[in-house]
């Protein structure tokens with residue numbers, strides 16, 4: 001029944017479409033690429049705050065790839081029909097990762113893109129390095145590169161492709177992560193062999209420093225960074241993004257919806273369109289990858305593709321965050337020194353956001369399960385001495401999300 005309802009919604013959505021977008025979606029391959037190319041303003045940001053009928057397309061730094069300002073983060077999507085509808089409606093780039101849904105996310109995308117002309121979509125995927133993948137810890141040099149490149153091969157096999165447009169080194173938090181010589185060499189081997197057209201890094205913690213270290217490395221084409229209206233350090237991040245863009249590095253933005261909801265009960269959705277427009281008003285951001293899971297969300301986000309103007313009502317909605325703690329943890333780590341047990345609070349809070357903001361219990365479970373935390377993390381504390389700059393009740397959220405550790409993994413499979 002749910003499938004039928006979705007199908008009806010999908011058909012209605014596709015039928016109605018959006019002026020301009022539907023036309024682009026209807027034409028395949030090279031023709032679609034040409035249509036997109038012709039929509040390019042030539043210089044990111046120029047004249048884009050006025051509504052227009054064609055999708056706004058920007059160029060991804062020195063890669064030369066032309067991409068509409070809205071792409072799709074597929075992490076939370078498990079319905080192939082939603083991904084299909086996104087591609088049919090003008091979305092060009094799909095963003096996935098080696099680890100999402102233990103590989104099933106890449107497999108699902110592989111099924112969706114099967115038979116579509118290769119130049120009618122772009123795929124970005126991410127493989128972690130030793131800082132984030134336990135199986136690679138302790139490995140060095142050739143052995144480390146081999147392990148990384150085997151994962152790249154497995155990702156390509158799941159996707160059914162011989163190459164992706166962008167291969168990212170996933171989840172970097174330090175200068176050392178992005179300047180690890182073995183990882184840079186492995187990524188360059190993937191590029192040289194044609195398995196990745198371009199290489200980049202992802203970061204959602206300590207972003208300004210990681211981006212500057214990426215520029216310094218002179219090895220990367222693209223940065224995928226968390227970037228949203230909720231980050232206290234957003235001005236500094238904006239500067240780092242501008243520096244990267246000036247160095248020819250293409251910028252893709254994630255976590256743009258800042259947790260999607262203000263509350264865990266999902267009674268107060270964040271104004272998604274406003275949040276998306278906010279980040280895309282930075283002309284140095286080529287595209288954003290909101291993670292929609294429903295046809296309505298696609299439709300909502302696609303309207304942003306032609307209109308980046310922030311209204312006074314939009315700005316008022318975004319200012320709600322000044323009074324509400326919300327679900328988005330900016331991974332700043334300022335709470336950590338207050339916890340006598342040195343709990344990995346930022347990661348636990350990120351799991352909490354996956355569970356309650358994204359309703360992606362599997363991702364939350366995988367992240368919590370990968371952390372080294374005691375059985376009852378806050379059990380012996382009479383009161384919590386860890387203070388969140390956003391006003392989260394940290395102990396309450398830690399206790400809540402830590403319960404997921406007791407749930408068997410196959411429950412979510």
Ligand code: SF4
Pocket residue numbers: 338339340341342343377378379381383384385386394395398
């Ligand atoms: S209650 Fe939990 S988070 Fe707070 S200080 Fe104690 S162990 Fe750390």
Ligand code: SF4
Pocket residue numbers: 328329330331332333334335336345346349387388389390391392394
């Ligand atoms: S819980 Fe709060 S202080 Fe701690 S990392 Fe997240 S936003 Fe920063």
